[in-house]
Amino acid sequence: MKFFIDTANLEQIKEAQDMGILDGVTTNPSLMAKEGITGTDNILKHYVDICKIVDGDVSAEVISTDFDGMVREGEALAELHDQIVIKLPMIKDGIKACKYFSDRGIKTNVTLVFSPGQALLAAKAGATYVSPFIGRLDDISTDGLNLIAEIRHIYDNYAFDTQILAASVRHTMHVIDCAKLGANVMTGPLSSIVGLLKHPLTDIGLEKFLADYKKGN
Ligand code: E4P
Secondary structure, eight states: OEEEEEOOOHHHHHHHHHHTOOOEEEOOHHHHHHTTOOSHHHHHHHHHHHHHHOSSEEEEEOOOOSHHHHHHHHHHHHHHOTTEEEEEESSHHHHHHHHHHHHTTOOEEEEEEOSHHHHHHHHHTTOSEEEEBHHHHHHTTSOHHHHHHHHHHHHHHHTOOOEEEEBSOOSHHHHHHHHHHTOSEEEEOHHHHHGGGOOHHHHHHHHHHHHHHHHHO
């Protein structure tokens, strides 16, 4: 399972990268705004800065909602760095743009996916990644994890290459459940990754080992 961090915060990306377990980064316009990154030039520079920190795919989302605009933006993003993945919204023109880029060997991530039918379309269009938003489904009392299971089942039926990128992950149990269900990738906040480290018995055990060592040394 690949671990992506879902942030535009360079410090947090560095921290995850330093652990040696980071496989990529996802961003979106809201995450860029949260870091105060505004204006096309600053946004493009920020994507390059992220690519310099992480070894792996970096999803950069288009703002356009029409095919021509998405192609124009996506091509400019793809030229920034070979780690850039073009993130496209799950709308008709987004699917068309996904096909356009996949036909040209440019990686894509179809985002804002909330149903198995949407995921099927993304795979048909040759998406590299499909991003089902599990946390946002949970937020409206719908089982986000069930969506991961349904997409896994459909993709396995037809051996689609599209990777299931479980997005809108909010906590460690989402990560573990997505791993059990066979999601290829998860993207979440740093806390959902670092939280996996924690177990009280690990802390108690380590404390005891160190205390016993000190007694004889
Ligand atoms: C996916 O790529 C999105 O950036 C993200 O996972 C959305 O998460 P949220 O629902 O916590 O905003």
